[in-house]
Amino acid sequence: MSKRIEQQLLQGNAQIVAPPHAPTVVDRSFELPRRLYMATVGLYLGFLGVMATGFASPQLAIPMAIFALFIVAGFAVPTIWTRLAPDGSRTPALRWRQFGDRGIMTATGRLKARDATIQMLILPVLIAAWGLTVVTIAALV
Numbered sequence: 001m002s003k004r005i006e007q008q009l010l011q012g013n014a015q016i017v018a019p020p021h022a023p024t025v026v027d028r029s030f031e032l033p034r035r036l037y038m039a040t041v042g043l044y045l046g047f048l049g050v051m052a053t054g055f056a057s058p059q060l061a062i063p064m065a066i067f068a069l070f071i072v073a074g075f076a077v078p079t080i081w082t083r084l085a086p087d088g089s090r091t092p093a094l095r096w097r098q099f100g101d102r103g104i105m106t107a108t109g110r111l112k113a114r115d116a117t118i119q120m121l122i123l124p125v126l127i128a129a130w131g132l133t134v135v136t137i138a139a140l141v
Helices: 007-011 034-054 058-082 096-102 113-140
Strands: 104-106 109-111
Touching: 034 058, 034 113, 096 113, 104 113, 109 113
Parallel strands: none
Antiparallel strands: 104 109
């Protein structure tokens, strides 16, 4: 392939300078309101509560506690990570009103708040409904 070379470079007149320093900006926030994360954790823990109640057994106490610990850790560690912003450059999560007004930008484009909420909570809601269904079937059979 051919590449155009500037006349200054050919003559040796070009000046070599250091590249400009651009500050590193790291956005560690997940931008969504805390209510959505709390709803997600609540639905997952609700599923565990339904399963633990429906299939109450002393042998399940330790596995259920471990599952609950993993769920809490799975959301607590990223929460801690978002607070580790250097030099006070922490970006706060969106407020519920801001989220409702602006929606959120995703990799595939802007989503309305309703669409983003549905996309985020559909799996936890289905898992909680599945747990209720399984416990109901087990109680009836």
